[in-house]
Amino acid sequence: MSVSQSRKTLLIVGASRGLGHAMAEEFLARGWNVLGTVRGGSRGRLHELSERSAGRVEIETLDITVPEQIRALRSRLAARKFDMLFVSAGITNNPRETIGEVSTEEFVRVMVTNALSPMRVVEALHDLVSADGTLGVMSSGQGSVANNTGGQREVYRASKAALNTLMRSFAARHVDDRRAMVLMAPGWVRTDMGGPDGRLSIEESIPNVVSTLLAAQGTPGLRYLDYLGRTVPW
Ligand SMILES: NC(=O)c1ccc[n+]([C@@H]2O[C@H](COP(=O)([O-])OP(=O)(O)OC[C@H]3O[C@@H](n4cnc5c(N)ncnc54)[C@H](OP(=O)(O)O)[C@@H]3O)[C@@H](O)[C@H]2O)c1
DSSP states (O other): OHHHHHHHHHEESOSHHHHHHHHHHHHHHTTTTEEEEEEOOOHHHHHHHHHHHTOOEEEOOOTOHHHHHHHHHHHHHTTEEEEEEEEOOOOOOOTTOTTOOOOHEEEEEEEEEIHHHHHHHHHHHHGGGEEEEEEEEEOOGGSSTTTTTSSSSSSHHHHHHHHHHHHHHHHHTTTOOSEEEEEEESSBBTTTTTTTTTBBOOOHHHHHHHHHHHHHHOOEEEEEEESOBOOOOO
């Protein structure tokens, strides 16, 4: 078997920038092959990583809110097997906007992007992941209902809590599944979304996120973990 055939492969959705891009880079550095998705056709940081990767980073196109694009990606990848699927794509809205203030359109936009669409990706692509592989989705500590004593970020929190519940329902429906499933809380990280005041740099979060996902490999069932591998209360 050639070296490239023996490498594990990650399928990561939402790898153009931020945490998803950093995860692609980190998995590559740890010897994995990576297939990352971006929206649209424009050249970005993942293309630069791909060019430096000696063929180990492939790029596909996917807007997770467009079901036809999910179906098309599923059929393009039909012959492939992955060791891990990780959905990182997500958005936020104005964090100060309360549920009393948010427009219906904005509420729907955040919920569809952060809760419905990642689950559509999981539903459509999970059978491309090997029987002992890993399914991961980027949640947030803000998705914890139990830890929500401070309020704020009401709509974003609700979207990640919904994502967590939907992933629990998926896991309950696949109770005999041997794959590890992880809802990841990466910490508050300085990205375009996290902003300059985030507590962690990408370098402080993502290598730990990747180590936590690798440690979860081979342990069946769903867990809600932070970047240091600690269980987050639902
Ligand atoms: N940063 C934090 O502190 C933090 C904390 C907890 C959880 N998270 C979660 O981590 C994930 C990544 O966040 P980030 O900080 O890396 O944010 P970011 O820097 O704003 O990057 C967001 C990523 O999601 C992609 N994306 C957004 N909507 C998409 C769609 N409809 N289809 C496909 N891709 C889409 C973006 O693609 P484009 O480049 O095409 O826009 C980009 O790659 C999100 O799920 C976020 O909720 C972040």
